Amino acid sequence: MTSVPDPSPGGWLVLGLLMDPPARSGYDLQALAARSVAHFWPITKAHVYAELPRLEALGYVRGSAVRQSGVPDKRVYTPTPQGKAAFSRWLAEVDLGEPKLRHPLLVKVFFGAALPPAVLAAELDRHAAELSALRATYTTLLEQSAGGRRSRAATMRALTLRHGVRRIAADLAWLADVREAIGQ
């Protein structure tokens, strides 16, 4: 009877991002995702726009038009009581299993013996530079949220950034290992 299937993981994430006010549009959600959950669960804008009507059909969110001047009108969404309940239940009960990572650089290292050392070394350095840049954005975000007292929710969100920072530190240390092992 439902005909609308349960949200996919990405759909639940979108719902989760709507849990706290203010009401947000697809455009807002995409931007919010980019600076919050993106580092452990990337969500594209196409995905956001696809999930919103499904969540509405399930009765988990309600959209309403907002007129604007200067910029285009938009449609913002707020969670319904059922949506809030469903999200809490999902969060407590899901088992999404182990993190699945697909790490291109590790592929290059694994098969690295088949690669000219200079090519590999260049890739390693490029990656290290990207990691450093990423760490800078994470620490910036952390500092932005670090002022004064934090809500419980803000504390939890900050913790995921700390994960990113720790992981990057580990990756940089490993990159140094690899550099040493291959010479130069």
Add this chain to the structure above:
Amino acid sequence: MTSVPDPSPGGWLVLGLLMDPPARSGYDLQALAARSVAHFWPITKAHVYAELPRLEALGYVRGSAVRQSGVPDKRVYTPTPQGKAAFSRWLAEVDLGEPKLRHPLLVKVFFGAALPPAVLAAELDRHAAELSALRATYTTLLEQSAGGRRSRAATMRALTLRHGVRRIAADLAWLADVREAIGQ
């Protein structure tokens, strides 16, 4: 005219695993993947079996039947010269972009304020236990490959395991942070 598309990333990985002797069957490849590349690029058996005929159609591998007694007959694959060349080229030239990770536990932490502390704490501890177990399997694999002198290829493969070990150490340290932040 080709009609057969280029391999997907997973397909290239399968080809990569065939580069070194001995010739392997789909069954062998799946097992090999599980103890080598799985921790940075998981490949299911269904995927392996699907890629093999495509690689053959592209002229990158050649399969041949092997009769066995006691166990079922099998079909093993060896790379062709074109396959070897194509793999080297791919490895040097691809840009698969940044690692994309989807980390369920970070989802739970990010929205953790909406979760009973005891539930969250239990998940954290379960995850920590799993990480410890995983680290044990990595170190076992490392020790197996650590005897005596290593080929260049073996050294590179071992380095990816060291990455896993470093990443787990970082994750465990972060889990301790979270535990401290939420108390109990």
Add this chain to the structure above:
DNA sequence: TCATGCATGTAACAGGTTACATGATTAG
């Protein structure tokens, strides 16, 4: 005039997983 931000969406595709289907042999 040109790029950027705001704003929304769709269609086609890619990549990979789950569940199903089958069957012999060996070890406990």
Add this chain to the structure above:
DNA sequence: CTAATCATGTAACCTGTTACATGCATGA
């Protein structure tokens, strides 16, 4: 007798991405 190992595959599905399509307003 049962479970595990060896062995191969397919069909349906899920999840998500890319590329396309549109258009106004603002600031440089």
